[in-house]
Structures are given as C-alpha cells and as structure tokens.
Amino acid sequence: MLTIGTLSKKTGTKVQTIRYYEQIGLMPEPGRTEGGQRRYDNAQLDRLSFIRHSRQLGFSLDAIRELLDLSDHPNRPCHEADAIARRQLKQVEQRMARLKALRTELKRMVHECSGGRTGDCKVLEVLRDHSECLTEHEEIGV
Amino acid sequence: MLTIGTLSKKTGTKVQTIRYYEQIGLMPEPGRTEGGQRRYDNAQLDRLSFIRHSRQLGFSLDAIRELLDLSDHPNRPCHEADAIARRQLKQVEQRMARLKALRTELKRMVHECSGGRTGDCKVLEVLRDHSECLTEHEEIGV
DNA sequence: GATACATCCTCTAGCCGCTAGAGGTTCAAG
DNA sequence: CTTGAACCTCTAGCGGCTAGAGGATGTATC
Numbered sequence: 001m002l003t004i005g006t007l008s009k010k011t012g013t014k015v016q017t018i019r020y021y022e023q024i025g026l027m028p029e030p031g032r033t034e035g036g037q038r039r040y041d042n043a044q045l046d047r048l049s050f051i052r053h054s055r056q057l058g059f060s061l062d063a064i065r066e067l068l069d070l071s072d073h074p075n076r077p078c079h080e081a082d083a084i085a086r087r088q089l090k091q092v093e094q095r096m097a098r099l100k101a102l103r104t105e106l107k108r109m110v111h112e113c114s115g116g117r118t119g120d121c122k123v124l125e126v127l128r129d130h131s132e133c134l135t136e137h138e139e140i141g142v
Numbered sequence: 143m144l145t146i147g148t149l150s151k152k153t154g155t156k157v158q159t160i161r162y163y164e165q166i167g168l169m170p171e172p173g174r175t176e177g178g179q180r181r182y183d184n185a186q187l188d189r190l191s192f193i194r195h196s197r198q199l200g201f202s203l204d205a206i207r208e209l210l211d212l213s214d215h216p217n218r219p220c221h222e223a224d225a226i227a228r229r230q231l232k233q234v235e236q237r238m239a240r241l242k243a244l245r246t247e248l249k250r251m252v253h254e255c256s257g258g259r260t261g262d263c264k265v266l267e268v269l270r271d272h273s274e275c276l277t278e279h280e281e282i283g284v
Numbered sequence: 285g286a287t288a289c290a291t292c293c294t295c296t297a298g299c300c301g302c303t304a305g306a307g308g309t310t311c312a313a314g
Numbered sequence: 315c316t317t318g319a320a321c322c323t324c325t326a327g328c329g330g331c332t333a334g335a336g337g338a339t340g341t342a343t344c
Contacts, residue, residue, distance in 0.1 A: 003311095005320060015321085016303060024301095035310045037321055046270070053272050056279045058244055061301070067269060074261025081265045082255045089248040092241050099238045102200055106231040113224045119216025123223045127209060128188070130195050137198045138154075140330090145340095147291065157292085158332060166330095177339045179292055203330070282301090 001031075002040040011048045018048065026051060026061060026068070059088055101135040108134070143173075144182040153190045160190065168193060168203060168210075201230055243277040250276070 008015045021027040027048060030038045050071065054064045063084050070081045105126070112122040126132045150157045163169040169190060172180045192213065196206045205226050212223045247268070254264035268274045 003320080014303075017301085019322095020302065033310080033321095035321085037310065049272070050269050052282075054269050055282045055301090057247060057269070067266065070260045070263075071266045071270070074259060076260050078255065078258060078260040078263035078265070081260060081263050082252060082257070085248060085252050085255070085265045089245065089252055092245050092248060096238060096241045096245065099234050099241065103231065103234050103238065105199060106227060106234060110224060110227050110231055113220065113227075115224070116220060117216060118212045118218045118220040118223060121212075121220035121223050123220070123227045124209065124213045127192055127196050127199070128213070130191070140194075140197045145291080156332075159330085161293095162331065175292095175339080177292085179339065197330090 002042075002045060004038045004040070007040050007045060007048060010045060011052050013048060013052055021048070021051065024061070026065060057088070058092060059084070063088065098137065101137050105133055105135060105137065144184075144187060146180045146182070149182050149187060149190060152187060153194050155190060155194055163190070163193065166203070168207060199230070200234060201226075205230065240279065243279050247275055247277060247279065 002010075004015050004018055007013070007018060018027065022029060027044065030040050030044060033039060047068070050068065051064055054067060055061075059067065066084055067081060070076065070078070109123045109126045114120060114122065118124060144152075146157050146160055149155070149160060160169065164171060169186065172182050172186060175181060189210070192210065193206055196209060197203075201209065208226055209223060212218065212220070251265045251268045256262060256264065260266060
C-alpha cells in the first residue's frame with residue numbers, strides 16, 4: 001500500500017499533479033484509509049509511470065487516455081496505438097522544422113548585431129521589419 | 143485612422159488578442175471615437191507588427207515588453223537586446239536537442255511495431271517501460 | 285432620415301497541464 | 315500521548331490567448 005507521497009517520489013510526479021490526474025479521470029480513484037487518505041497499489045504505480053513516460057515523450061493527456069485504453073485491451077489490433085505514435089512523431093518533426101528556421105533567423109540577428117546603440121541594432125531592426133527575414137515563420141506557438 | 147478590424151487584418155492578429163495586448167499593457171490605449179470605438183494610427187500598427195513578429199520568433203510577451211522598451215530608446219547601448227535574442231536562441235537550441243531525442247525514440251517505437259495485437263505492441267511496451275529507451279528525456283513540457 | 289447589418293463594445297469564462305497556497309485533518313514514530 | 319510530517323479539500327493562478335453572450339455603433343443604401 002503506497003501513499004500518494006511515495007507514488008510521487010517513485011514517479012517524479014508532484015502530489016498535486018497526481019490528484020489532478022485523478023480529477024480528470026486519467027488515474028482511477030484509489031482506495032482510502034479510514035481517515036480518508038489515498039492508498040495505491042502497484043498497478044496504479046505502473047499506470048502513473050506509463051502516463052509520465054508518455055508525457056516525457058510529448059503525448060497530450062488526451063492521446064495518453066487513448067493509449068491507456070488500448071493498453072488495457074491487449075487483444076485488440078494495435079494499429080491505433082501505432083497511429084497515435086506516428087501522429088506524435090509527425091508533430092515532433094514539424095516542430096523541429098519550425099525551430100530550425102527560427103534558429104537560423106535568431107543566429108543571423110545575433111550575428112549581425114554591431115554592439116552599438118539600440119537605434120542601429122540589427123536585432124530590433126529585424127523584429128521591426130519582417131521583410132528582412134529569410135524564412136517565413138507564420139505560425140505562433142510551437 | 144484604423145479600426146481594430148483593419149489592424150487585425152493587416153497584422154494577422156485576432157481582434158480579441160489586440161484587446162488582450164492592450165489589457166496587459168503591451169499595446170497603448172488607443173484613441174476612441176465619440177461612440178467609444180478604438181481608432182489606431184500607423185505607429186500603433188508598427189508596434190503590433192513588432193509584437194507579432196517577435197511572437198513568431200518565439201519571444202515571450204515579457205521578453206517583447208523589454209524589446210519594445212529598448213526599441214523606444216534608440217540611444218541606449220544595444221547589448222541588452224542582444225542578450226535577450228541570445229537567450230531566445232539558446233532556448234530554441236535546447237528545445238531542438240530535446241525534440242531530436244524524442245524523435246529518435248518515437249521513430250524506434252513506430253519502426254518496431256509489428257502490427258499485431260496491442261498486447262505485443264512495441265509502442266505500448268516502450269511507454270510502459272522507460273528502461274527500453276535509449277535516451278534520457280526527463281523534462282516534461284517543451 | 286430610416287433601415288439594415290457588419291463591426292464594434294464589455295464582460296465572463298474556458299483552453300492545457302499543471303502549480304501554489306490556505307486552512308484544516310490524519311498517521312506513524314518516539 | 316504528543317509531535318510534526320504528510321495528508322486532505324478547495325480555490326485561484328500561470329501564459330497566451332480564444333469564444334460567446336448580449337448589446338451599442340458606424341456606414342452604406344434607399
């Protein structure tokens with residue numbers, strides 16, 4: 001029987017986060033002591049590890065919900081899990097491509113900064129005038 | 143004199159977002175018509191373009207606040223702007239490194255999926271057992 | 285001058301994935 | 315039996331928007 005604190009330490013998840021996962025139905029409601037404190041078993045520890053590891057690989061909580069569901073039904077065909085992972089891979093590759101373009105632009109900005117006054121600063125100039133950019137980078141928030 | 147809708151179209155910023163920027167003090171309070179509608183001038187259009195372009199390059203609203211401040215004072219030395227850009231560059235590079243590791247792992251997962259039942263699915267297996275990973279990827283949320 | 289209707293206004297609440305804190309209770313060791 | 319660490323619930327906040335309700339304004343056309 002594990003307390004929430006033990007689970008927290010074993011998985012590197014904050015206590016509040018574990019309770020949050022329970023609240024949104026990602027973790028099942030655990031047993032309780034007479035006094036009302038949560039007690040977990042090893043199955044629940046495994047489940048939380050799965051969740052955390054998936055988060056580290058960038059899966060959204062919704063995707064994890066699906067993956068957990070698939071994991072709970074070992075006889076179903078696994079192409080769905082595969083599809084989710086492929087989707088995630090694609091997203092990661094898109095993000096990388098975008099970051100690469102940003103890096104190019106930032107490098108150029110920093111490189112061309114003369115170190116003089118802000119009035120002549122290449123960094124600020126580029127920010128002011130998108131046409132000085134070599135790449136397009138329309139989407140915000142990646 | 144530009145309406146908020148015109149500003150929105152010209153910069154690709156949603157109307158609500160412009161009002162939000164005003165609310166948090168990133169955009170100045172514009173003039174108003176008698177009826178109370180916002181009217182902007184070209185200086186404000188430039189400012190919004192600066193903000194949006196900076197967002198596209200991944201700067202946080204706080205960083206943009208600093209950059210705008212520097213941009214407003216052309217006689218100051220520009221090493222601060224340079225430092226902010228370098229910081230951003232560093233962050234982008236860190237994210238890229240992390241994404242690269244994730245990509246490796248995801249590729250391997252997807253590649254090893256046999257296409258059978260979920261019970262034997264490599265994707266789910268890897269998620270279950272971190273020790274099957276080649277790389278460490280501890281941080282969440284990049 | 286009247287009417288239509290697109291655009292504007294304010295306000296509140298929601299998104300994701302947590303995180304923090306207040307204020308109070310329970311558990312386990314000594 | 316006392317201490318004090320760990321637990322409990324509840325509410326609110328983070329960044330950076332986004333959506334919708336419910337109503338007012340502005341402009342083009344008749």
